[in-house]
Structure formats: structure tokens, C-alpha cells
Amino acid sequence: MALMDFIKKQFIDIIQWTEDDGDTIAWRFPMAEFEIQHGASLTVRESQMAVFVNEGQIADIFGPGMYKLTTQTLPVLTYLKNWDKLFESPFKSDVYFFSTRQKLDRKWGTPNPVTIRDREFGIVRLRAFGIYAFHLSDPKAFHTTISGTLDKYGSDQLEGQLRNTVVGHISDIFGESGVPFIDMAGNQEEFGKALKAKLDPMFAGYGLTLDSLNVQNISLPEELQAMLDKRIGVNMMGGMQAYTQFQTAEAIPLAAQNEGGLAGLGAGVGVGFGVGQQVAASMAQALHPAATAPAAVAPAPTAVPAAAVSADEVVATLEKLHGLVGKGILSQAEFDAKKAELLKKLG
Numbered sequence: 530m531a532l533m534d535f536i537k538k539q540f541i542d543i544i545q546w547t548e549d550d551g552d553t554i555a556w557r558f559p560m561a562e563f564e565i566q567h568g569a570s571l572t573v574r575e576s577q578m579a580v581f582v583n584e585g586q587i588a589d590i591f592g593p594g595m596y597k598l599t600t601q602t603l604p605v606l607t608y609l610k611n612w613d614k615l616f617e618s619p620f621k622s623d624v625y626f627f628s629t630r631q632k633l634d635r636k637w638g639t640p641n642p643v644t645i646r647d648r649e650f651g652i653v654r655l656r657a658f659g660i661y662a663f664h665l666s667d668p669k670a671f672h673t674t675i676s677g678t679l680d681k682y683g684s685d686q687l688e689g690q691l692r693n694t695v696v697g698h699i700s701d702i703f704g705e706s707g708v709p710f711i712d713m714a715g716n717q718e719e720f721g722k723a724l725k726a727k728l729d730p731m732f733a734g735y736g737l738t739l740d741s742l743n744v745q746n747i748s749l750p751e752e753l754q755a756m757l758d759k760r761i762g763v764n765m766m767g768g769m770q771a772y773t774q775f776q777t778a779e780a781i782p783l784a785a786q787n788e789g790g791l792a793g794l795g796a797g798v799g800v801g802f803g804v805g806q807q808v809a810a811s812m813a814q815a816l817h818p819a820a821t822a823p824a825a826v827a828p829a830p831t832a833v834p835a836a837a838v839s840a841d842e843v844v845a846t847l848e849k850l851h852g853l854v855g856k857g858i859l860s861q862a863e864f865d866a867k868k869a870e871l872l873k874k875l876g
Contacts, residue, residue: 540566544598546577546626552683554665555676558624565622571596576630578668582623587669625676627668631740632684635661637695642749645700649709655749657699659721661742663691663732671736691732695742698727710747717744843871 544558544565572595573579579591638658647653665671676682702723703713713720725742732739850867853859859867 540564541569542566543570543572544579544624545570545572546574546579548577548628551630552685553681554628554684554687555668555671555679555682556626556628557678557680558626560621560623565598567599569598571598571624573626576628578627578629578665580625580627580668580672582625582672587672588622590668623678625668625672627665627671629665631662631664633662635663635684635688635691637661637692639696639699643696643700645703645710647703647710649711653710653749655710655747657744657747659743659745661691661695662740663737664740665736666738667733667736669736670734675735694731695724695728698724698731702727710749713747717747720744720747843874846871 541560541564546556546558548556571579571591573591573593575593577593581588581591636658637660639656642654642656644652644654675687702720703710708716721742721744724744725739728742729739847868850859850864854861854864
């Protein structure tokens, strides 16, 4: 009876893995009721590693090559004492193959804006996205912490964990660097290097090596980006007063097209200049209160005098009005009237 049972046993002579896709990281060789024959052949191809697990414990790890599983030819054992004695007769053991090929073009990004404390803008929310690449380098760590006893483990199962690990360290990098958002957005390569250095130990704990990490974009949400664009526009035009003058000049053609617009054009120009000067004065007073504070409180005037207009402002406005004459929006008579009105303001 024992002889018949022995004859009925099915023995495995060749153990190998031919990868059928580029996504699988870990794959368990199907054993079922089979036993590994003494002298069986183990083939581990380039970009692969094999792990033998005996009674729940990792016994040995094999790199690329072809091995005859005998007591004499077994490699030097590192994980399980007396493991080589199992090869004196057919035995059962779980064999796992691991792919060490590099996984490229893995995308990461912030699904929601990340709140950070920026040195220049204060509390802001930002978005970032990019790509990274990794490969499995330590099958023992990956088996014990990630894949375990699963028959098959793919990179898509790992994708969410790795992506969240990357995103979770973005706010830390900004806080530790102390670099303003504007400078960081303009130097994405350095930001990527700092983020990779932060993540390397995390990937190593999973048995992985982070080969590269690239930041493709750092940006603010649309509403904050619109506010930043307006601030940049004001600075490019030379400050708040120049920006107000520009807006006033841009409004002149619209005023000329509306009924009653030309009648209030001169007043509108004067108000525009006055607003710009008032804003500039308010900003100066906020920055230097001691220098701009009055010596004594004067009684409030019964009427607000017209704001003074510089010669440069008058010349700029006349050039705008003259352009409207060329476009046929203003007549020569209307231009002459406005010209005289503006020259009076120089008094």
C-alpha cells in the first residue's frame, strides 16, 4: 500500500516562472498536492528572484540562475537552519517568484489641495502631480510586509498605498524647506529631489527602491491662482496708483460708447487719479505711521478739494483721448473741450 501511494505521488521536476504580464510583482508557484523531487531544477531568470518558504518561514532566496535542488548543490543558506536536509527526499514547500523589473511612469498627484504654511503668502492650498519609478529589491521584506501568502500580487494593488505615501509628505517638504511657493514652483527639480530623499526610507521598508521621482507641476487652486495673477499684474504696472490709472484709461472707450458717458468723462478721469493717489497715501501711512501722522487734528473741511493732477498724468490721458479721436469715438471739438478741462487742473 505504501508503495502504491508513493507511485501515485506527483513530483515537480522544473520550477520556473514565465511572466505573462508586466504588472505582477509576486507570484506563487502552484504546488497543490505536488512535491518537489530531489534533484529538481529551479530556473530564476534575469529581473526575477525566488523565495522558498517552509512551514511559514522563509528558508532561502535565489537570484538569477539555474539551480539543481540537491544537498550538494544548494547555495549557502541564510534564513533557516538545517533547511538543506529537506532535500534528502521529496518535500513540499511554497515557492514564490518576485519580479525585480522597474515599474515606470507611475503617476502621483493630490486629489484635493494640500494646506501648507507659506513664508510669503501665509496659509495657502496647493496642488502637485508628477511621476515616479520603482523596483522590488528586497523580496523578504516585501513578502513579510506586503504580499504575504497571496497567490498573485500586482503593482495596481500597491499603487494607492505608494501614491498616498508620496502625497502625504508634500506638506512636510514645504514646511522643512522654508522656500516660498513662488520659488518652489519655479524649481520643481529640486523639490522632486527633496521629496525623493524623504520617501526613500519609506519605500525601503516595503522592500522597494524608489528609482526616480519627478514633479511635473505645482499650482494653486483656480480661485487662488486668479488672485495671484491680479497681484502680479499690479506689481508689473508699478504699484496700485499706476494700476488704477490703467483701469481708468481702459474705461474711457466704454464711457464714450454709453449715453452720458462723455459728459462725465472728465470727472471720471479726475476721480481715477484721486483714487490712485488716495490708495498710495493710505499704503504709505500704513507702512510709516509716524512719518505721515499729522501734528494736530484739524477740523474736517466742508468740501473735499479736487486732487492735484501731475503733468505726466495729463499727457498720458491726452494721448488716450487723442487715440479715441483717431478711431472716430470722439470728435475734435470734444477732444479740445476735454483738453482745456484737463489743462485747467494743472493750474
